[in-house]
Amino acid sequence: KASVGFKAGVKDYKLTYYTPDYETKDTDILAAFRVTPQPGVPPEEAGAAVAAESSTGTWTTVWTDGLTSLDRYKGRCYHIEPVAGEESQFIAYVAYPLDLFEEGSVTNMFTSIVGNVFGFKALRALRLEDLRIPTSYVKTFQGPPHGIQVERDKLNKYGRPLLGCTIKPKLGLSAKNYGRAVYECLRGGLDFTKDDENVNSQPFMR
Template identity: 75%
Template sequence: HECDLFEEGSLANLTASIIGNVFGFKAVKALRLEDMRIPYAYLKTFQGPATGIIVERERLDKFGRPFLGATVKPKLGLSGKNYGRVVYEGLTGGLDFLKDDENINSQPFMRWKERFLYCMEGVNRASAATGEVKGSYLNITAATIEQMYERAEYAYSIGSV
C-alpha cells in the first residue's frame, strides 16, 4: 500500500487497515498474520518511545551487558504485600528490573496504590541490600486517561521514574 493511505504515526490505523475487518468475515474460519513489512518512509513517521535504551541504562546504571528482567508471577491473585515480596526477592536474586503483567490493574485483591507502594518498597529495599540501582515498571492502565495520569503522577511521587 502507498504510505498516504495511512495516518502518520498511528499504529491503531495501521493494524486496523491491515487486519481489522478481515477477522469479521464469516467466510474466514481461521487466519494468522505471520509477517508484515512496513515501508521505511512510513516507519519514520512514528516518534518512538519517550526514552530509549541509553536512558534506561543510565537510570539503572547498567552498561556493557544485557539487562536481566522479568514479569512478576503469578500475575493475578497476590496481595500487595506479597507482590512487593516477589519484587524484592527477584531483584535481590539478580534481576535488574521487574514489570507488572498487562493483566494487573486495580483488582479487588490488590488495588493499584497498594501495589505501587509495595513494589517501590521492594525496589528500595533491594537497592539497599545489593548496592545496585534496581527498577520496576508499573502498569498504569486504567479505565480513563484521567485515571492513568493519576496513577502515573502517584508512581512518580513515590519514587518511580
C-alpha cells in the same frame, strides 16, 4: 413518476475492491492474506471482501459513500493466487493507502488490518501471512525517548547485561504481594521487573 435517487441492496465486493490492474505505490501498506473462502464464494470475491471489510467497505451501498472519496481511501485486492498443494486456499494481496491509518499507531493499523474482518462470514478461514510497512509510515513512530546508555546511567550498571524478570503468577496477586515480589527480586540482584501484559488495574490489584 418519481425518480429513485438511491437504492440499497447487497452487491459483490469485487465490483469495487478487486482491482487487478492496480499498481502499488511505495507509500501503500501491503498485506498478504491466506484466504479460505466459504463453498461457492469465488476467490476474487473473498479477496475483495477482505480488502473491503478491513478498509472502507460494508455489505451494501450507503448514501454516505458519496460524502467521501472511496477511490482514494479504499483497500484494494490487486492480486490473488492459489496456494500450491492446498485445496481452496489462496493468497490475496491487498494494498491500503497510508491515509487510512493514524500516524505512529500500531493499535490503529492492526485494528484495521487484523480486526473484525477475521469474523467475516464469506471466509471459512483467514490468516495474515505477511505485511510490508512503508518507510514513510515507520518514520511516524517516535521510538524510545533515549537509548541503553541512559538506562545504564540511571541504574549505575555497566559492563554486563541487564537482568530482569516478569512477576508470576501473572494474575491474582494483591498490590501488596505484588510489591513484595518486586522487592524480593530487586533485593536478590535483578536490575528490573516487568508487568505481565495482562496486568492493568483489576480489582485484586487495588
